[in-house]
Amino acid sequence: xxxxxxxxxxxxxxxxxxxxxxxxxxxxxxxxxxxxxxxxxxxxxxxxxxxxxxxxxxxxxxxxxxxxxxxxxxxxxxxxxxxxxxxxxxxxxxxxxxxxxxxxxxxxxxxxxxxxxxxxxxxxxxxxxxxxxxxxxxxxxxxxxxxxxxxxxxxxxxxxxxxxxxxxxxxxxxxxxxxxxxxxxxxxxxxxxxxxxxxxxxxxxxxxxxxxxxxxxxxxxxxxxxxxxxxxxxxxxxxxxxxxxxxxxxxxxxxxxxxxxxxxxxxxxxxxxxxxxxxxxxxxxxxxxxxxxxxxxxxxxxxxxxxxxxxxxxxxxxxxxxxxxxxxxxxxxxxxxxxxxxxxxxxxxxxxxxxxxxxxxxxxxxxxxxxxxxxxxxxxxxxxxxxxxxxxxxxxxxxxxxxxxxxxxxxxxxxxxxxxxxxxxxxxxxxxxxxxxxxxxxxxxxxxxxxxxxxxxxxxxxxxxxxxxxxxxxxxxxxxxxxxxxxxxxxxxxxxxxxxxxxxxxxxxxxxxxxxxxxxxxxxxxxxxxxxxxxxxxxxxxxxxxxxxxxxxxxxxxxxxxxxxxxxxxxxxxxxxxx
Numbered sequence: 150x151x152x153x154x155x156x157x158x159x160x161x162x163x164x165x166x167x168x169x170x171x172x173x174x175x176x177x178x179x180x181x182x183x184x185x186x187x188x189x190x191x192x193x194x195x196x197x198x199x200x201x202x203x204x205x206x207x208x209x210x211x212x213x214x215x216x217x218x219x220x221x222x223x224x225x226x227x228x229x230x231x232x233x234x235x236x237x238x239x240x241x242x243x244x245x246x247x248x249x250x251x252x253x254x255x256x257x258x259x260x261x262x263x264x265x266x267x268x269x270x271x272x273x274x275x276x277x278x279x280x281x282x283x284x285x286x287x288x289x290x291x292x293x294x295x296x297x298x299x300x301x302x303x304x305x306x307x308x309x310x311x312x313x314x315x316x317x318x319x320x321x322x323x324x325x326x327x328x329x330x331x332x333x334x335x336x337x338x339x340x341x342x343x344x345x346x347x348x349x350x351x352x353x354x355x356x357x358x359x360x361x362x363x364x365x366x367x368x369x370x371x372x373x374x375x376x377x378x379x380x381x382x383x384x385x386x387x388x389x390x391x392x393x394x395x396x397x398x399x400x401x402x403x404x405x406x407x408x409x410x411x412x413x414x415x416x417x418x419x420x421x422x423x424x425x426x427x428x429x430x431x432x433x434x435x436x437x438x439x440x441x442x443x444x445x446x447x448x449x450x451x452x453x454x455x456x457x458x459x460x461x462x463x464x465x466x467x468x469x470x471x472x473x474x475x476x477x478x479x480x481x482x483x484x485x486x487x488x489x490x491x492x493x494x495x496x497x498x499x500x501x502x503x504x505x506x507x508x509x510x511x512x513x514x515x516x517x518x519x520x521x522x523x524x525x526x527x528x529x530x531x532x533x534x535x536x537x538x539x540x541x542x543x544x545x546x547x548x549x550x551x552x553x554x555x556x557x558x559x560x561x562x563x564x565x566x567x568x569x570x571x572x573x574x575x576x577x578x579x580x581x582x583x584x585x586x587x588x589x590x591x592x593x594x595x596x597x598x599x600x601x602x603x604x605x606x607x608x609x610x611x612x613x614x615x616x617x618x619x620x621x622x623x624x625x626x627x628x629x630x631x632x633x634x635x636x637x638x639x640x641x642x643x644x645x646x647x648x649x650x651x652x653x654x655x656x657x658x659x660x661x662x663x664x665x666x667x668x669x670x671x672x673x674x675x676x677x678x679x680x681x682x683x684x685x686x687x688x689x690x691x692x693x694x695x696x697x698x699x700x701x702x703x704x705x706x707x708x709x710x711x712x713x714x715x716x717x718x719x720x721x722x723x724x725x726x727x728x
Contacts, residue, residue, distance in 0.1 A: 157301035160579030164572040168375025171201035194219025208238040226433035247314040255727040278325035303579040308336040308397030313726040338372040338381040340574030341538040348564040368534040373541035390586035404541035406512035434462035450545035517554035540568035592663040598627040626669040636702040
């Protein structure tokens, strides 16, 4: 963060979501007077009008960017109607391909809906570039002389993402034209937390307003988006800074989990082959089904008792009848498990309320169970407030599951426009990134090193002899920071000194590792992952040829610095996690 460009007039945030994406911005002057005076774009897709657009992107036959968002959905559907879509590349909801991967190749490929492949870096960077360019168009309507160099950019990422995925997003942003020194990465629940500092919030158990930001207050941010449920726990410090009490955690239980359950239900009725055929040959109808479901699912509640009715395209019944020789209505009567639960009338699908609510069960139960276990931990059990943010948090179904999962004494708060909390908070974070004072390490980090070999303690397979005639043990995991350890932003700089094993060595290459174990022994252990390297040229001579390595923690990204003792020569880099 020390190299971040300080000469900015505007902060612009891009919230790149699994299901929906958007952008927002505010000026430095507006932030001083009203932190929530933030401009966002309005997107239109069919009957939907929202402050975010669908995370879909369309490329032409030459793999050149064509459309993004609702426009990409509509364009692809129109191409499909004319049977001209087969050579195009259409990607949707692909962000989760970066989730939970500690090994990620820079040139890994993404498959589109038809199985055709493109470089993931090209897909992600094209989306970011479109959002950046569209944002600049809107900014210039308000400030005609504005330039990209006047802007501090913020890109949101889930807090539960690892360093590999964060680096991938940073490189995608740089490829999209965002200068590295002008870009901040904001952790999504942290951003939401900052938005909540200024927002009017209402308790889910009543109408009273609540502002949980007095010094000493502890609260949990439950950020439920399209792909993930992202959780952080904060304590408010004197002066208003925030301290993370427990390492960011969560899982892939976002709102798209419910969409997948709906698709599985349709496939269970008509067959997966029919649903796939509808998607590929009647794409417009397929998109319309899920747009309608997206609108209706937001109203589902635990207490609903009436049947739910969806409009279903005639094409689905036509496809089924062409293959099976009968209508879906007739077919449903032959399926005992759907008797009196699901009916098909003309272009309407009617399902029992319990069936509709069942679509939420797996996602909501997984998230609620995780939260329940979290409140059993010593670091979390005395937290008395849960802030629910993210688009999926607006679901009454999820709200009910979450409330039932934790002690009744806890307060449940949801801000106005919970689905925009991350986006607006990312803008606020861009203006004031140092408000987060302490974080917790998600992994144990360290360096691969060698130490004198001890017979009986070290395995013979790791023994080697250096040119000084001494035996050493290789692959030692030299720990710098342990999992769960407090990391003070700007201050947690762990320094270790290393000496080359070979007397004539001209370089030292440091390999850095992450582990889910608290005390790993060897870098070859099963829970250890190679996350990058830094090579230092050894120009010095004499007896002291050591190099001091400093791993700089606490920021949203990890940085490394190495200094040769004899010369004072400094080598600095962000770790290269990608391969």
